[in-house]
Amino acid sequence: MGYIDHIVWAGMASLVAMLVVGGRGIRWMARQGWIQPTRYEDCPPLQPIQQSKQGTPTMGGLIVLAVAAAVAAWSGALARPEGRMVLVTMIGLGLIGAVDDLVKLSSPNAGGLRCRPKLLAALGIGGVMGWLLSDPSLGYRSIDVPWMATQVDVGLWWIPLAMVVVAGSAHAVNLTDGMDGLASGCLAIAFAAFGLMALFNGTQDPLGSSRVVGIWSASLAGACAGFLWFNGFPASVFLGDVGALGLGGALGVLALVGHAALVLLVLGGVFVAEAGSVILQVASYRFRNKRRIFRVAPLHHHVQLGGVPEPKLVVRFWIISALLAAVALSAVGPR
DSSP states (O other), X not given: OOHHHHHHHHHHHHHHHHHHHHHHHHHHHHHTTOBOOOOOTTOGGGHHHHHTTTTOBOOTHHHHHHHHHHHHHHTTTTSSHHHHHHHHHHHHHHHHHHHHHHHXXXXXXXXXXOHHHHHHHHHHHHXXXXXXXXXXXXXXXXXXXXXXXXXXXXXXXXXXXXXHHHHHHHHHHHHHOOSTTHHHHHHHHHHHHHHHHHHHHGGGOTTSHHHHHHHHHHHHHHHHHHHHHHHSSSOSSOOHHHHHHHHXXXXXXXXXXXXXXXXXXXXXXXXXHHHHHHHXXXXXXXXXXXXXXXXXXXXXXXXHHTTOOHHHHHHHHHHHHHHHXXXXXXXXXXX
Protein backbone atom coordinates (compact mmCIF):
# COMPACT_ATOMS: atom_id res chain seq x y z
CA MET A 1 0.00 0.00 0.00
CA GLY A 2 1.43 3.38 -1.02
CA TYR A 3 1.95 6.51 1.02
CA ILE A 4 -1.23 8.24 -0.15
CA ASP A 5 -3.27 5.04 0.22
CA HIS A 6 -2.22 4.70 3.86
CA ILE A 7 -3.47 8.19 4.66
CA VAL A 8 -6.74 7.88 2.74
CA TRP A 9 -7.56 4.48 4.20
CA ALA A 10 -6.76 5.70 7.71
CA GLY A 11 -9.31 8.49 7.34
CA MET A 12 -11.98 6.20 5.90
CA ALA A 13 -11.40 3.47 8.49
CA SER A 14 -11.61 5.98 11.34
CA LEU A 15 -14.85 7.46 10.00
CA VAL A 16 -16.51 4.05 9.56
CA ALA A 17 -15.30 2.79 12.94
CA MET A 18 -16.71 5.86 14.65
CA LEU A 19 -20.09 5.34 13.01
CA VAL A 20 -20.11 1.68 14.05
CA VAL A 21 -19.11 2.06 17.71
CA GLY A 22 -20.47 5.54 18.42
CA GLY A 23 -24.05 4.56 19.21
CA ARG A 24 -23.04 1.74 21.52
CA GLY A 25 -20.55 3.99 23.27
CA ILE A 26 -23.18 6.65 23.87
CA ARG A 27 -25.60 4.13 25.38
CA TRP A 28 -22.83 2.82 27.65
CA MET A 29 -22.03 6.36 28.84
CA ALA A 30 -25.69 6.99 29.58
CA ARG A 31 -25.79 3.82 31.70
CA GLN A 32 -22.76 5.06 33.64
CA GLY A 33 -24.65 8.24 34.47
CA TRP A 34 -22.26 10.47 32.55
CA ILE A 35 -24.90 13.10 31.86
CA GLN A 36 -23.87 16.69 31.16
CA PRO A 37 -24.47 18.72 34.35
CA THR A 38 -26.11 22.13 34.34
CA ARG A 39 -23.77 24.89 33.19
CA TYR A 40 -23.74 28.69 33.10
CA GLU A 41 -25.36 29.22 36.52
CA ASP A 42 -23.47 32.53 36.62
CA CYS A 43 -24.79 33.60 33.20
CA PRO A 44 -28.61 33.93 33.21
CA PRO A 45 -28.93 34.68 29.45
CA LEU A 46 -27.49 31.24 28.61
CA GLN A 47 -29.50 29.21 31.12
CA PRO A 48 -32.61 28.75 28.92
CA ILE A 49 -30.37 27.46 26.13
CA GLN A 50 -28.65 25.05 28.52
CA GLN A 51 -31.95 23.69 29.81
CA SER A 52 -32.78 22.33 26.36
CA LYS A 53 -29.64 20.17 26.48
CA GLN A 54 -30.34 18.45 29.80
CA GLY A 55 -30.07 14.66 29.81
CA THR A 56 -27.37 14.48 27.13
CA PRO A 57 -24.41 12.14 27.80
CA THR A 58 -20.94 13.67 27.91
CA MET A 59 -17.32 12.46 27.65
CA GLY A 60 -17.95 11.26 24.09
CA GLY A 61 -14.41 12.37 23.32
CA LEU A 62 -13.26 9.07 24.85
CA ILE A 63 -14.69 7.28 21.84
CA VAL A 64 -13.09 9.72 19.40
CA LEU A 65 -9.66 9.40 21.00
CA ALA A 66 -9.89 5.60 21.19
CA VAL A 67 -10.97 5.20 17.56
CA ALA A 68 -8.34 7.62 16.24
CA ALA A 69 -5.57 6.00 18.28
CA ALA A 70 -6.54 2.47 17.24
CA VAL A 71 -6.66 3.35 13.54
CA ALA A 72 -3.42 5.32 13.70
CA ALA A 73 -1.68 2.38 15.40
CA TRP A 74 -3.12 -0.06 12.85
CA SER A 75 -1.87 2.21 10.05
CA GLY A 76 1.70 2.31 11.36
CA ALA A 77 1.77 5.83 12.84
CA LEU A 78 3.38 4.56 16.05
CA ALA A 79 6.43 3.13 14.28
CA ARG A 80 8.25 6.45 14.63
CA PRO A 81 8.93 8.40 17.86
CA GLU A 82 6.94 11.42 16.63
CA GLY A 83 3.83 9.28 16.27
CA ARG A 84 4.19 7.98 19.80
CA MET A 85 4.57 11.57 21.04
CA VAL A 86 1.21 12.45 19.50
CA LEU A 87 -0.34 9.51 21.33
CA VAL A 88 1.27 10.38 24.68
CA THR A 89 0.17 14.02 24.40
CA MET A 90 -3.36 13.02 23.48
CA ILE A 91 -3.59 10.57 26.38
CA GLY A 92 -2.00 12.97 28.87
CA LEU A 93 -4.28 15.88 28.11
CA GLY A 94 -7.23 13.53 27.70
CA LEU A 95 -6.65 12.23 31.23
CA ILE A 96 -6.65 15.78 32.58
CA GLY A 97 -9.92 16.39 30.77
CA ALA A 98 -11.38 13.10 32.02
CA VAL A 99 -10.59 14.00 35.62
CA ASP A 100 -12.16 17.41 35.05
CA ASP A 101 -15.30 15.81 33.60
CA LEU A 102 -15.60 13.27 36.41
CA VAL A 103 -15.22 15.97 39.06
CA LYS A 104 -18.04 17.92 37.40
CA LEU A 105 -20.18 14.77 37.35
CA SER A 106 -19.48 14.01 41.03
CA SER A 107 -22.11 16.44 42.33
CA PRO A 108 -24.65 18.89 40.87
CA ASN A 109 -22.67 21.93 41.99
CA ALA A 110 -19.15 20.69 41.20
CA GLY A 111 -17.21 23.12 39.05
CA GLY A 112 -14.44 20.82 37.85
CA LEU A 113 -10.72 21.39 38.14
CA ARG A 114 -9.44 24.93 38.55
CA CYS A 115 -8.13 26.59 35.40
CA ARG A 116 -4.58 27.22 36.63
CA PRO A 117 -3.66 23.58 37.42
CA LYS A 118 -5.07 22.46 34.07
CA LEU A 119 -3.07 25.12 32.25
CA LEU A 120 0.13 24.30 34.12
CA ALA A 121 -0.30 20.60 33.37
CA ALA A 122 -0.82 21.33 29.68
CA LEU A 123 2.23 23.60 29.62
CA GLY A 124 4.23 20.82 31.28
CA ILE A 125 3.17 18.26 28.68
CA GLY A 126 4.02 20.72 25.91
CA GLY A 127 7.41 21.34 27.50
CA VAL A 128 8.21 17.62 27.61
CA MET A 129 7.22 17.19 23.96
CA GLY A 130 9.32 20.21 23.02
CA TRP A 131 12.32 18.81 24.89
CA LEU A 132 11.99 15.43 23.16
CA LEU A 133 11.94 17.17 19.77
CA SER A 134 14.63 19.74 20.58
CA ASP A 135 17.71 17.88 19.28
CA PRO A 136 18.94 20.05 16.36
CA SER A 137 19.81 16.94 14.35
CA LEU A 138 16.12 16.02 14.23
CA GLY A 139 15.27 19.23 12.39
CA TYR A 140 12.03 20.00 14.21
CA ARG A 141 13.13 23.35 15.61
CA SER A 142 12.65 24.86 12.15
CA ILE A 143 9.15 26.18 11.52
CA ASP A 144 7.54 27.22 8.24
CA VAL A 145 7.05 30.93 7.66
CA PRO A 146 3.67 31.32 5.91
CA TRP A 147 3.84 32.54 2.30
CA MET A 148 7.62 32.92 2.47
CA ALA A 149 8.65 29.43 1.27
CA THR A 150 11.29 29.34 3.99
CA GLN A 151 11.88 28.02 7.49
CA VAL A 152 13.30 29.65 10.60
CA ASP A 153 15.20 27.82 13.35
CA VAL A 154 13.78 29.17 16.62
CA GLY A 155 16.73 27.82 18.63
CA LEU A 156 16.37 28.28 22.38
CA TRP A 157 12.78 29.46 21.95
CA TRP A 158 11.73 25.99 20.75
CA ILE A 159 10.66 24.54 24.12
CA PRO A 160 8.71 27.68 25.20
CA LEU A 161 7.08 27.66 21.76
CA ALA A 162 6.11 24.00 22.16
CA MET A 163 4.59 24.73 25.55
CA VAL A 164 2.49 27.57 24.19
CA VAL A 165 1.41 25.68 21.07
CA VAL A 166 0.30 22.51 22.88
CA ALA A 167 -1.33 24.19 25.88
CA GLY A 168 -2.83 26.99 23.79
CA SER A 169 -4.28 24.61 21.22
CA ALA A 170 -5.76 22.31 23.87
CA HIS A 171 -7.44 25.10 25.82
CA ALA A 172 -8.59 26.98 22.71
CA VAL A 173 -10.40 23.87 21.46
CA ASN A 174 -11.88 23.37 24.92
CA LEU A 175 -13.28 26.91 24.88
CA THR A 176 -14.74 26.32 21.41
CA ASP A 177 -16.59 23.22 22.57
CA GLY A 178 -19.77 24.99 23.64
CA MET A 179 -22.27 24.19 20.89
CA ASP A 180 -23.48 21.05 19.16
CA GLY A 181 -20.94 20.07 16.53
CA LEU A 182 -18.92 23.28 16.71
CA ALA A 183 -15.58 22.03 18.01
CA SER A 184 -15.77 18.59 16.38
CA GLY A 185 -16.59 20.08 12.96
CA CYS A 186 -13.82 22.66 13.11
CA LEU A 187 -11.39 19.98 14.31
CA ALA A 188 -12.31 17.67 11.44
CA ILE A 189 -11.53 20.48 8.99
CA ALA A 190 -8.25 21.38 10.70
CA PHE A 191 -7.02 17.77 10.87
CA ALA A 192 -8.01 17.21 7.24
CA ALA A 193 -5.99 20.27 6.23
CA PHE A 194 -2.95 18.95 8.11
CA GLY A 195 -3.41 15.66 6.26
CA LEU A 196 -3.38 17.49 2.92
CA MET A 197 -0.21 19.31 3.93
CA ALA A 198 1.37 15.96 4.72
CA LEU A 199 0.38 14.68 1.28
CA PHE A 200 2.06 17.71 -0.32
CA ASN A 201 5.32 17.06 1.53
CA GLY A 202 5.32 13.27 1.81
CA THR A 203 7.54 12.46 -1.14
CA GLN A 204 10.08 15.15 -0.24
CA ASP A 205 10.33 14.72 3.52
CA PRO A 206 13.70 13.17 4.43
CA LEU A 207 12.61 12.65 8.05
CA GLY A 208 9.53 10.64 7.18
CA SER A 209 7.56 12.72 9.66
CA SER A 210 5.04 13.74 7.01
CA ARG A 211 3.78 10.15 6.92
CA VAL A 212 3.21 10.26 10.69
CA VAL A 213 1.43 13.62 10.44
CA GLY A 214 -0.64 12.38 7.52
CA ILE A 215 -1.83 9.17 9.16
CA TRP A 216 -2.56 10.78 12.51
CA SER A 217 -4.34 13.71 10.85
CA ALA A 218 -6.47 11.43 8.71
CA SER A 219 -7.34 9.19 11.67
CA LEU A 220 -8.33 12.16 13.81
CA ALA A 221 -10.23 13.89 10.98
CA GLY A 222 -12.21 10.72 10.26
CA ALA A 223 -13.03 10.17 13.94
CA CYS A 224 -14.17 13.79 14.39
CA ALA A 225 -16.27 13.63 11.21
CA GLY A 226 -17.88 10.39 12.37
CA PHE A 227 -18.54 11.91 15.78
CA LEU A 228 -20.53 14.67 14.07
CA TRP A 229 -23.12 12.00 13.18
CA PHE A 230 -23.98 11.95 16.90
CA ASN A 231 -22.76 15.40 17.99
CA GLY A 232 -24.56 17.49 15.36
CA PHE A 233 -27.57 19.56 16.40
CA PRO A 234 -29.42 18.39 18.42
CA ALA A 235 -26.49 16.53 19.97
CA SER A 236 -26.89 12.98 21.27
CA VAL A 237 -23.52 13.26 23.05
CA PHE A 238 -20.95 15.92 23.92
CA LEU A 239 -17.17 15.78 23.54
CA GLY A 240 -16.47 16.69 27.14
CA ASP A 241 -13.17 18.06 28.35
CA VAL A 242 -11.56 14.68 27.77
CA GLY A 243 -12.17 15.04 24.05
CA ALA A 244 -11.59 18.76 23.70
CA LEU A 245 -8.28 18.81 25.59
CA GLY A 246 -7.03 15.55 24.07
CA LEU A 247 -7.86 16.52 20.50
CA GLY A 248 -6.59 20.06 20.95
CA GLY A 249 -3.31 18.76 22.32
CA ALA A 250 -2.97 16.39 19.37
CA LEU A 251 -3.55 19.30 17.00
CA GLY A 252 -0.76 21.24 18.70
CA VAL A 253 1.78 18.40 18.54
CA LEU A 254 0.98 17.72 14.88
CA ALA A 255 1.67 21.40 14.21
CA LEU A 256 5.08 21.06 15.92
CA VAL A 257 6.01 17.85 14.09
CA GLY A 258 4.76 19.28 10.80
CA HIS A 259 6.77 22.55 11.21
CA ALA A 260 3.42 24.37 11.15
CA ALA A 261 3.29 26.22 14.48
CA LEU A 262 2.78 29.57 12.72
CA VAL A 263 0.45 28.10 10.12
CA LEU A 264 -1.75 26.82 12.97
CA LEU A 265 -2.62 30.43 13.82
CA VAL A 266 -4.34 30.65 10.42
CA LEU A 267 -5.60 27.09 10.13
CA GLY A 268 -7.03 27.20 13.65
CA GLY A 269 -8.30 30.75 13.32
CA VAL A 270 -11.69 29.89 14.82
CA PHE A 271 -10.00 28.44 17.91
CA VAL A 272 -7.71 31.48 18.13
CA ALA A 273 -10.69 33.83 17.95
CA GLU A 274 -12.58 31.90 20.62
CA ALA A 275 -9.63 31.92 23.02
CA GLY A 276 -8.84 35.55 22.19
CA SER A 277 -12.40 36.62 23.01
CA VAL A 278 -12.11 35.07 26.48
CA ILE A 279 -8.73 36.70 27.13
CA LEU A 280 -10.02 40.11 26.02
CA GLN A 281 -13.21 39.74 28.04
CA VAL A 282 -11.36 38.83 31.24
CA ALA A 283 -8.79 41.60 30.75
CA SER A 284 -11.47 44.19 30.04
CA TYR A 285 -13.50 43.17 33.09
CA ARG A 286 -10.44 43.28 35.34
CA PHE A 287 -8.75 46.45 34.10
CA ARG A 288 -11.65 48.54 32.75
CA ASN A 289 -13.81 48.72 35.89
CA LYS A 290 -15.87 45.57 35.08
CA ARG A 291 -16.71 46.71 31.56
CA ARG A 292 -17.22 43.95 28.99
CA ILE A 293 -16.37 43.84 25.28
CA PHE A 294 -18.67 40.94 24.39
CA ARG A 295 -22.17 40.07 25.56
CA VAL A 296 -20.73 36.74 26.73
CA ALA A 297 -17.45 34.98 26.03
CA PRO A 298 -16.41 32.79 24.23
CA LEU A 299 -17.21 34.36 20.89
CA HIS A 300 -19.84 31.83 19.75
CA HIS A 301 -22.11 32.71 22.69
CA HIS A 302 -21.71 36.41 21.93
CA VAL A 303 -22.97 35.76 18.40
CA GLN A 304 -25.70 33.45 19.66
CA LEU A 305 -27.09 36.06 22.04
CA GLY A 306 -27.11 38.44 19.08
CA GLY A 307 -29.93 36.40 17.62
CA VAL A 308 -28.25 33.79 15.38
CA PRO A 309 -29.76 30.31 15.92
CA GLU A 310 -27.30 27.66 17.06
CA PRO A 311 -27.47 25.39 13.95
CA LYS A 312 -26.91 28.32 11.57
CA LEU A 313 -24.11 29.73 13.74
CA VAL A 314 -22.28 26.38 13.82
CA VAL A 315 -22.47 25.96 10.05
CA ARG A 316 -21.16 29.50 9.57
CA PHE A 317 -18.21 28.76 11.85
CA TRP A 318 -17.54 25.58 9.84
CA ILE A 319 -17.52 27.64 6.65
CA ILE A 320 -15.10 30.13 8.18
CA SER A 321 -12.92 27.24 9.36
CA ALA A 322 -12.89 25.74 5.87
CA LEU A 323 -11.95 29.09 4.31
CA LEU A 324 -9.14 29.51 6.82
CA ALA A 325 -7.93 25.99 6.05
CA ALA A 326 -7.79 26.88 2.35
CA VAL A 327 -5.82 30.03 3.18
CA ALA A 328 -3.45 27.99 5.37
CA LEU A 329 -2.89 25.50 2.56
CA SER A 330 -1.93 28.37 0.26
CA ALA A 331 0.59 29.53 2.87
CA VAL A 332 2.76 26.43 2.68
CA GLY A 333 4.43 24.64 -0.15
CA PRO A 334 6.36 21.40 -0.56
CA ARG A 335 9.60 21.29 1.40
